[in-house]
Amino acid sequence: MFLLLLYFSCSNSSENNEQSEKSSQNQEKKKDRDAKKRQGKRGKSGRRGGSQYGSWGEPEEEETSLLVESEHVSVGDVSSYLQLTGTLESEYAVSVVPEITGTCSYVYVREGDQVKKGDALAQMTNRSVDASAQRAGIELERAKREYEKIEVLYKKGVVSSRDYQEAQTSFRTAQTSFEEAQKNKGATTITSPIDGVVSIVGVQAGEQIGSTQAFQLIDPLNLRLIVAVPERDLVDIHTGQSVEIFSAYNESQNLAAEVERIGPIVDPTNGSVKLFIDLPPLNTENPVFRAGQFVRAEVELD
Numbered sequence: 001m002f003l004l005l006l007y008f009s010c011s012n013s014s015e016n017n018e019q020s021e022k023s024s025q026n027q028e029k030k031k032d033r034d035a036k037k038r039q040g041k042r043g044k045s046g047r048r049g050g051s052q053y054g055s056w057g058e059p060e061e062e063e064t065s066l067l068v069e070s071e072h073v074s075v076g077d078v079s080s081y082l083q084l085t086g087t088l089e090s091e092y093a094v095s096v097v098p099e100i101t102g103t104c105s106y107v108y109v110r111e112g113d114q115v116k117k118g119d120a121l122a123q124m125t126n127r128s129v130d131a132s133a134q135r136a137g138i139e140l141e142r143a144k145r146e147y148e149k150i151e152v153l154y155k156k157g158v159v160s161s162r163d164y165q166e167a168q169t170s171f172r173t174a175q176t177s178f179e180e181a182q183k184n185k186g187a188t189t190i191t192s193p194i195d196g197v198v199s200i201v202g203v204q205a206g207e208q209i210g211s212t213q214a215f216q217l218i219d220p221l222n223l224r225l226i227v228a229v230p231e232r233d234l235v236d237i238h239t240g241q242s243v244e245i246f247s248a249y250n251e252s253q254n255l256a257a258e259v260e261r262i263g264p265i266v267d268p269t270n271g272s273v274k275l276f277i278d279l280p281p282l283n284t285e286n287p288v289f290r291a292g293q294f295v296r297a298e299v300e301l302d
Contacts, residue, residue, distance in 0.1 A: 082236070082299040084275070085248065086227040090218035090291045091278075094194055099187040101210035102126035104203045109215075111201050115192045121215050122190045122203060129184045136174070136181035143167075143174035192217060199291070218291055221282045224260070225297060228272035236301040237262065243277050244298045245289070255279060255288050259299070275299075 102124035109121050150167035153159040192215075200216035203209050225245065229237065239259050247253035263274030277297060282288060289295065 080301045082229070082233055082301055084227045084229065084297040084299065086225050086295065086297065088223045088225055088279070088289055088291055088293045088295055090199075090220065091222040091224050092194065092196065092219040093199075093291075094196070094217045095213045096121065096190060096193065096215040096217065097211065097213055098124065098190055098209055100124075100126060100129060100184055101208070102129070102188055104205055104207050104209050104214075106205055107201065107203060109198045109201065111198055113198045114196075115198060115217065116195050117192055119192045120189055121192055121198070124188045124190065124209060126184075126188055129181075129188060133178075133181040133185040136178040140174040140178040143171040147171035190214060194219070196220070220287065220291060221284060223279045223282065223289060223291060225257070225277040225279070225295065227275050227277070227297065228267070228270070229275045231266050231271045231273060233301075234262070234273060237275065237299065242300050244300075245277075245279060246296045246298070247289070248294045248296050253288060257297075 103126070104122055104124050106123040107121070108119075108123070109115060115121070147167045147170065150159055150164050154161070154164040194217055196217040196219050198215060199218045200213070202212070202216075203214045237259060239261055241259040243257045243259060245255045245257050257277050257279045260276045260278040262276070266273050279289065
């Protein structure tokens with residue numbers, strides 16, 4: 001009996017010890033889990049240095065930094081510009097149209113040639129004009145001889161005053177006809193009316209020419225830009241205003257200009273006004289721009 005009680009007592013004691021050990025182990029495991037959770041949260045919050053992954057195998061979020069620079073605040077002017085585009089043209093462009101019709105026999109110039117006022121551009125022939133000049137010359141000689149003879153007789157009192165006046169009138173009429181015939185004959189040589197550059201040659205040897213343009217001459221050193229400006233922008237534009245001209249295909253090619261005048265009327269079809277911009281005289285040896293060149297203009301608004 002005593003042995004049986006002693007066995008049960010030992011068994012109960014052994015079971016209690018096992019339960020105590022299990023309880024202690026469970027408490028240790030719980031502490032380890034709590035510690036790992038806290039460590040994982042610290043890893044996610046973004047530690048500097050170390051592995052790129054947190055304690056739970058998740059990638060850490062890297063901190064980003066922004067570089068800034070501080071400056072003193074100051075008051076300055078802010079300019080606004082009106083952007084315009086157009087084609088340059090010469091201020092002095094002349095179309096040469098022959099005064100008479102005829103056949104072009106020779107062309108003396110080519111496009112790009114420099115010419116002076118009065119230089120021959122082309123030669124043309126007209127048989128009718130040549131014949132008229134010849135007849136006028138003959139008639140002038142006849143009328144002159146007749147007048148001189150009547151004048152001598154009139155001074156001697158042989159002829160009347162009426163005969164003398166008729167001879168004088170015939171002579172003057174012959175002079176006028178001769179001068180007109182010579183002028184027409186001279187018109188067969190087409191000459192330059194200005195100093196400039198030949199920009200267009202519209203005739204060839206052997207062609208019939210007359211009332212159409214044969215040549216165009218321009219002044220390549222004095223250019224201007226004519227552009228259309230919306231009516232709403234006129235309040236900010238005035239004569240003498242600064243304008244910067246840029247080549248449409250080369251921004252480094254630029255030149256300062258100014259507003260020369262503003263058109264007097266508004267185009268009712270599009271509500272725009274013509275703006276005339278003058279460029280300064282260009283260099284003969286190396287002109288910055290050429291007539292007919294497409295450009296961009298920046299008008300600085302006040």
